[in-house]
Amino acid sequence: MAIALPLTLSTPVPDKGAPPTARTRDRNVESFEELYRKHSPRVYALCLRLTADESLARELTQDVFVQAWKALPEFRGDANITTWLHRIAVNAMLMQRRSERRRLARVGPAENTNDDGEDSLPEGRVDGPDVATAIDLERGIAALPPGVRRAFVLHDVEGYTHEEIAQMTGLAAGTLRAQLHRARQLLMRMLQP
Amino acid sequence: MTDHISFETFCDFADGVLSVALADAVREHLAGCDECTERHASLSALIANAAALPRAIDPPEDLWADIRREIAPPAPSHIGKHWAIPVGWLAAAAVVIAVSSSALTILVMRGRAPVAVIATQQTAPSLPARLASNEVRYTRDIDALQRMLDQRRDSLAPSTVQTIERSLRVADSAIAEARAALAHDPSNAALAQLFASNYERKIDLLKRATELTPRT
Numbered sequence: 001m002a003i004a005l006p007l008t009l010s011t012p013v014p015d016k017g018a019p020p021t022a023r024t025r026d027r028n029v030e031s032f033e034e035l036y037r038k039h040s041p042r043v044y045a046l047c048l049r050l051t052a053d054e055s056l057a058r059e060l061t062q063d064v065f066v067q068a069w070k071a072l073p074e075f076r077g078d079a080n081i082t083t084w085l086h087r088i089a090v091n092a093m094l095m096q097r098r099s100e101r102r103r104l105a106r107v108g109p110a111e112n113t114n115d116d117g118e119d120s121l122p123e124g125r126v127d128g129p130d131v132a133t134a135i136d137l138e139r140g141i142a143a144l145p146p147g148v149r150r151a152f153v154l155h156d157v158e159g160y161t162h163e164e165i166a167q168m169t170g171l172a173a174g175t176l177r178a179q180l181h182r183a184r185q186l187l188m189r190m191l192q193p
Numbered sequence: 194m195t196d197h198i199s200f201e202t203f204c205d206f207a208d209g210v211l212s213v214a215l216a217d218a219v220r221e222h223l224a225g226c227d228e229c230t231e232r233h234a235s236l237s238a239l240i241a242n243a244a245a246l247p248r249a250i251d252p253p254e255d256l257w258a259d260i261r262r263e264i265a266p267p268a269p270s271h272i273g274k275h276w277a278i279p280v281g282w283l284a285a286a287a288v289v290i291a292v293s294s295s296a297l298t299i300l301v302m303r304g305r306a307p308v309a310v311i312a313t314q315q316t317a318p319s320l321p322a323r324l325a326s327n328e329v330r331y332t333r334d335i336d337a338l339q340r341m342l343d344q345r346r347d348s349l350a351p352s353t354v355q356t357i358e359r360s361l362r363v364a365d366s367a368i369a370e371a372r373a374a375l376a377h378d379p380s381n382a383a384l385a386q387l388f389a390s391n392y393e394r395k396i397d398l399l400k401r402a403t404e405l406t407p408r409t
Contacts, residue, residue, distance in 0.1 A: 029261065029264065029265050032264070033257060033261070036257055036260065037257075040251075040252050040256070040257075041249035041250055041251050041252065042248055042249045043252075044250055044251070044252035044256075045247065045248055045249050045250040048250060058252065058253055058256060059322075061252055061256060062256060062259055062260055062263070065260045065264075066260060066263050066264055069260075069264040137239075137242055137243065137246065138246070141243075152243070156239075156240055156243035156244060157243050157244065157246050157248070158248065159244065162208075162210075177204075177205075180204065181200065181201050181204045184200075184204060184236060184239060184240075185200055187239055188235055188236065188239055191239065192235070
């Protein structure tokens, strides 16, 4: 797992995305490029944190905008476009995880791990080569197991509520809550001096 | 609340989802327990730091180009223009593709795998996802151009058609060779580039073939 967050960050993008214009709903490529320029930094940041891998984040961001392009005619202009794009990203990532699990199931015995890291992270130790010394929140997030990382990124970084995350992921509120608590617990352990 | 506060309760307290009575009990406990106060401070700091992380990070510069190619593939150019291109050019181009592709594949693969085995592999080996996705796009463009060429086939001289078909076979062979080599060494960037350029050359070949003047 490799992640290197760039030092130069983009100009902050306002939380509330403006609804696309009629032209974007009609799938004008130039207008869609404007939409991409405006929203891709937030989508890419989410994808980078969800995947903890730059090449996967790139693929996922590409998937998000290709799917958004296809679904644009059905997009309701009164919805928040950032949330809409984030939802596509989360769904795309879930699909990717499912196909990866299927692939792993085909190629060999099941790995001793799960999305929540219950088996792969013994008490008192966190997986990852540089976690013990690299006291850095981004690296800590990247080292989390995928399921709990998703809960932490969506809730504590992106600020979505439990209900919104449940809608995006299809997970039960109790599961999400447990994943979030687990993520915080792991991160506190990683980040403690 | 006399026992220490559980981590789950701390999280719920921080998220504001505890009942009023429970939240009051937590506050009361915190006022008299240094250990829990310290844990609560650590958790609050973590949550605050996470919320303060940048929420926008610029994607790679060239990502839009890939997206644009996928959502609006470029239409085959020069449709309907019948420029006079010598038929011999096609054959020459095909030879260039074949020779350069083989030579480069041998250079790239030197010391890694038996080239002869790779070059004669007949089945279509699987490619890494990213290359496979590019191949889908190339194939789509090639199919569109091939259909255009098929429509014009009757208007071309039989010898011209033969030259085109021979040239395309050479191009296909170069693609297959690079593809097979890539299947053995999927992380080889030079092979990936060779694979892509062979496809682009075939597309160029087809474009030029569709621009050939009909026989008179």
